[in-house]
Amino acid sequence: MTIKIYVPQDSASLSVGANEVAVEIEQEAHRRNEKITIVRNGSRGLLWLEPLVEVETPDGRVAYGPVEPSDVAGLFDAGFVSGGKHVLGHGLTENIPFLAKQERLTFARVGITSPLSIEDYIDHEGYRGLERAISLGSEGIVAEIGASGLRGRGGAAGRTGKKWQEVRASVSDVKYVVCNADEGDSGTYSDRMIMEGDPFVLIEGMTIAGIGVGAAQGYIYLRSEYPHAFDVLNAAIKIAYEKGYLGNNIRGSGFSFDLEVRRAAGAYICGEQTSLLESLEGKRGLVRYRPPQPAVSGFMGKPTLVNNVISLATVPIILDKGSAYYKDYGMGRSRGTLPIQLTGNVKQGGLIERAFGVTLREIIFEYGLGTKSGRSVRAVQVGGPLGAYIPESQFDVPLDYEKFSDISAVLGHGGIVVFDDTVDMAQQARYAMEFCAIESCGKCTPCRIGSQRGVEVIDKIIANNSRPRQIHLLRDLCTTMIDGSLCAMGGMTPFPVLSALNHFPEDFGAAAGDAKVANL
């Protein structure tokens, strides 16, 4: 009997040696005359265990990790091909608590299937959403997305159904669907995991979106830092064309949809949707004034739906299982699930898909088991470089868009970066300003100049150069940036800065009282 062994091909797995492990397993099996086939799957998201090798057994898949090439012979000695015990063994993958306690809807197939097998995709409920979408037609599709309560997962959390309806209602012979795969936020990779681990779900989601809003052309705007995702997407698109899931008259439905991947070029601001559209048109990524909204005048002046990868990859399951099924997960006005990325200085980092409502504390301590360094957790940054730093006293806040907003924080794209007690929060605040200065598109002064001034002011605070006055200046500067910036780059950079200052004044050389006094 041939034994199936899974070795992920996700770039995180590759970055810690998955290819070398796969080669070693192949060669060792050959030496021992064991019949095996290696499947290169996506990652299961248990990233601290990568490279995570799984062996298929009658009871299910058994996990071993993190495996190094030098461990392979020992694994064979221990009989891992039949699920034998080994120090790197974790039993059935499904039962690993980090995974067992998840609600995987968008990520249902990631790590389970072979990413470029469309047969595997279809066997695992793939393309059922499209089938139902075709029978519902445009109006029904948009109604279903609206009823699901889905909100944009790219960061701004706008109502997806509303945006789809606006594009649908825009009258034009040509419309576009653009997938925002710029994923620039530090602490995030869920888009990448979908694109590398289950590319057809994104293709299906975009096809449904095309039918829903009346667009026959789609683009995936992919950051240049994701070369592996680029290859996987292109290979998947080619297969989808060959099998009649893209192109003219998709599966005899009468609908047509073409799809192309476009590479970005390393500018964080191009994740902002109007900057993205400029870039897609071949220009500098300067943010556009709105209105008009992209739904009315987007790519090449035509109505354009811009959605994040996760938003679009969630569409198939909503169409397949129905809006009520999806909406049933979550809390308040945050419906469904959020793929959380637990990253940074954390013992067990990885992808955690959970319904909204789970608390930060549960994520950091029950899934993450605290810091990797073994020191205490001092702060987490949630929602990327424009997201607030959150102190331990606020870890009981549930992951919910409104609850986060209540504490002047954002969920963004669901990235959580953990810092231990060696972090210097004044340096983190400085970096936030520096990043804004590097990545500002330059269109408005409060962002372009304000961020440079911000770096200088924080340097003076750190150097104790008329500190109280500089802290006061920093607050003024933040107010100017918040009030005077055209987009969230300049408008939200003050979030990490002010949260660092307010929650950790001692790092700025100010007693808690001082910071407040300066604020008066």
Add this chain to the structure above:
Amino acid sequence: MTAQQDWDRQAVQKVIEHHQHTPGGLLPVLHGIQDILGYVPDEAVEAIADGLNLSRAEVHGVISFYHYFRTSPPAKHTVHVCRAEACQSMKANDLVVHIKNRLGLDFHEVSESGMFGLEPIYCLGNCSCAPAIMIDRDEIHGRMTEDKFDSLVARLQGEGK
């Protein structure tokens, strides 16, 4: 002859022609050229502008806006070090210092021998295996340490022989 004059005009022309009718074709053209040559030579700007019906200023403006495009030949191996927050939480700043010392380079520099170049990068999407670096265009390394970096450099130098 310097590398600047060395590039293959015909290959560049082919890329331009291929994208002449692509909507928003400038980025695909720049990518195509950089894929082949490793950079976009200043001398190619005129051909790009002519081919896509743009002004040279427009083409220059776009090249300079994006961090990814470079206008000088890259090193044989470019080390991209992630400077973003998740990597910072795992002491990327110390790693950066080590790498700069090891290579004798600051960011955006290329070594005299042309062997190594050093660039900052802001998140490789490998934030749970931080700190992360990337060698050249697609070789990503996670859980990077000073020792691992030194062996990597030794390996690359060995290959160069």
